[in-house]
Amino acid sequence: MSTPFRQEADGLVLRIPDGGLDQTLLGCPLSSLGIDPGRPVRWLRLEAPAHWSWGTADAAFLDDVLRQLTGEAIRLDGVPRDLQALMSLARGTPSAQAAPAPRQGLRERVGLGVLAWWRETLAMVALIGDMVLRLPRLLTGRAMVRRSEILDVLAESSTRAIVIVSVVNLLMGAILAFVGAVQLKTFGAGLYVADLVGIASVRELAPVMTAIVLAGRTGASFAARIATMQGNEEIDALTTLRVPPEEFLVLPRVAALSLLMPLLYVYACLLSLIGGMIVATLMLDVTATGYLIETQAAIKSANFAIGGLKSVVFGALVALIGCRCGLRAGRSAADVGQATTAAVVNAIVAIIAVDALFAVCANALGV
Amino acid sequence: MTTPRIALHDVSVGYGGRPVQSGIRVEIQAGEIFAVVGDSGSGKSTLLKSMVGLQPLLSGQVLFDGVPLDDAAQDGPPPFGILFQGGALWSSMTLLENVVMPMDLYGHAPATARDLLARFKLALVGLAGHEDRYPASLSGGMRKRAALARALALDPSVLFLDEPSAGLDPLSSRRLDELVLSLREGLGITVVLVTHELESLYSIADRMLFLDGEQHRPVALGAPATLAATSDNAKVRDFLARRGLSDSEREARS
Numbered sequence: 001m002s003t004p005f006r007q008e009a010d011g012l013v014l015r016i017p018d019g020g021l022d023q024t025l026l027g028c029p030l031s032s033l034g035i036d037p038g039r040p041v042r043w044l045r046l047e048a049p050a051h052w053s054w055g056t057a058d059a060a061f062l063d064d065v066l067r068q069l070t071g072e073a074i075r076l077d078g079v080p081r082d083l084q085a086l087m088s089l090a091r092g093t094p095s096a097q098a099a100p101a102p103r104q105g106l107r108e109r110v111g112l113g114v115l116a117w118w119r120e121t122l123a124m125v126a127l128i129g130d131m132v133l134r135l136p137r138l139l140t141g142r143a144m145v146r147r148s149e150i151l152d153v154l155a156e157s158s159t160r161a162i163v164i165v166s167v168v169n170l171l172m173g174a175i176l177a178f179v180g181a182v183q184l185k186t187f188g189a190g191l192y193v194a195d196l197v198g199i200a201s202v203r204e205l206a207p208v209m210t211a212i213v214l215a216g217r218t219g220a221s222f223a224a225r226i227a228t229m230q231g232n233e234e235i236d237a238l239t240t241l242r243v244p245p246e247e248f249l250v251l252p253r254v255a256a257l258s259l260l261m262p263l264l265y266v267y268a269c270l271l272s273l274i275g276g277m278i279v280a281t282l283m284l285d286v287t288a289t290g291y292l293i294e295t296q297a298a299i300k301s302a303n304f305a306i307g308g309l310k311s312v313v314f315g316a317l318v319a320l321i322g323c324r325c326g327l328r329a330g331r332s333a334a335d336v337g338q339a340t341t342a343a344v345v346n347a348i349v350a351i352i353a354v355d356a357l358f359a360v361c362a363n364a365l366g367v
Numbered sequence: 368m369t370t371p372r373i374a375l376h377d378v379s380v381g382y383g384g385r386p387v388q389s390g391i392r393v394e395i396q397a398g399e400i401f402a403v404v405g406d407s408g409s410g411k412s413t414l415l416k417s418m419v420g421l422q423p424l425l426s427g428q429v430l431f432d433g434v435p436l437d438d439a440a441q442d443g444p445p446p447f448g449i450l451f452q453g454g455a456l457w458s459s460m461t462l463l464e465n466v467v468m469p470m471d472l473y474g475h476a477p478a479t480a481r482d483l484l485a486r487f488k489l490a491l492v493g494l495a496g497h498e499d500r501y502p503a504s505l506s507g508g509m510r511k512r513a514a515l516a517r518a519l520a521l522d523p524s525v526l527f528l529d530e531p532s533a534g535l536d537p538l539s540s541r542r543l544d545e546l547v548l549s550l551r552e553g554l555g556i557t558v559v560l561v562t563h564e565l566e567s568l569y570s571i572a573d574r575m576l577f578l579d580g581e582q583h584r585p586v587a588l589g590a591p592a593t594l595a596a597t598s599d600n601a602k603v604r605d606f607l608a609r610r611g612l613s614d615s616e617r618e619a620r621s
Contacts (some may be wrong), residue, residue, distance in 0.1 A: 144472055146468070146471075153457070228458075229457075229458070230456055232453055232454075232458065233451040233453055234450070234455050234456070234457050234458065235453035236393070236416075236421050236451060236455060237451060237455040237456075237457070237517075239420075239421055240419050240421065240445060240447075240449050241444070241445060241469050241472060242444070242445055243472060246596070
């Protein structure tokens, strides 16, 4: 690598070649540039071609060299005045040297992660408690909530989610019937496909799958909406009006999804049973009437009660997690994305975990 | 002696326990237009947010008519309206709904009169005929004016303006300044504004407080023109004298 510097008695000559400075020299130490760091430098002369037009890279290069040349003030010869002005501008605004962040070891990171998770869990529990306390205000019409907000959320979460809820549950019923039919047919027990699809759909699949669909659609949309409001200072505007965002934004959403989910659950059960019936009648020697009678006999009211209860809890959970992720979001565009992702992931994990809890409780109660 | 409309007693503001500004002692009288000025990152907006209760004070007290904000009746409306830097209009509502909502929340004025009042306030800021538009369909200047109408919804005695001219062209900025002056003259509102704009500062502010970002404390308090001429702080004089390059300076550089 040829160096543009020539060292003289107590000075340096920087010769700019015709094609301009080689930018790979930027950031090189003095020794790599052919400068003896031990020798004092009192002046620096720039020799440039007649029509040299300098750029910020040249200014940065020269500035870097001058910073590395510590000692007495260096006189500059032949350096264009505007280039000198640019360099003094960069030097005149020293950036605050932020203390380097201490490196965190694995144990520290795990510990901090657990603490953050614990804090978030506490915040979530506090939010649930807050909602329970505010519910009477909502029911008696004293809550700072716009009725249109609840209706908007209901409309948005129902009409736009209905297609995907239909498709997912119809297919889940069909897949369950197909898998069941293949196995049960070998034992001559094909009719019991109706029992399998009926119980599994009503008790587990319909509430869980519908909640997961809502987590992906509605929960994510709640998080994105509230996080965007956070970034636009809309939540600050509410707070200055003494309107708690938990009441104005979270409560109507939780109420709306808790009301909507049982309706979607019933619809999802119906679709799932239809999906199972279509496959059973096509694959097995079962009539639609026979299938329906068997389904009716198999599904106990307790199954409906458990499924219905799950749907209410899952609805509230999806709304709470979506809103919480939005409320705790930062104020940048990236934070909106992170809030949305967190809302979906956390809601799905919570749905599965709470479903497992339901299973344990139902087993303990013998339901 | 009359009670000041706003009094700051030894106020310190900051984040995470780290003060950005300390030792702020100011009394703002009713009907005054008071500007908070300073270099970038000096804590102007932080001070404003702390004054309205969006951020806790690290120490000290902010009194509105002699009463701390936290002690004022929490069920009632706040004693102030605020215009945020970006407007902060609720995006899911029309302009009319944005202005009506604070009135609905506090039962301000008879329900039947709220629409009319909101329309009047929108007309006051030059947005008559735009009542049914959503914030996303407005220009920056219109959003600011609509947000100002919302800030006036509850007829507050104090108006906080956070960088009202930011992002506005000079004409819109000037119109906003005139509007603030008219509001003070017509309604006797006290205005506290955070600004960088010298034009606005000289045009409308009665007094200003200069926050020094390096010393983390206020370094000047007084009328802008007086401080520009007599302040013993070079930074304040320099700040207030900045009016762009003169012709001779421009010539010297070319």
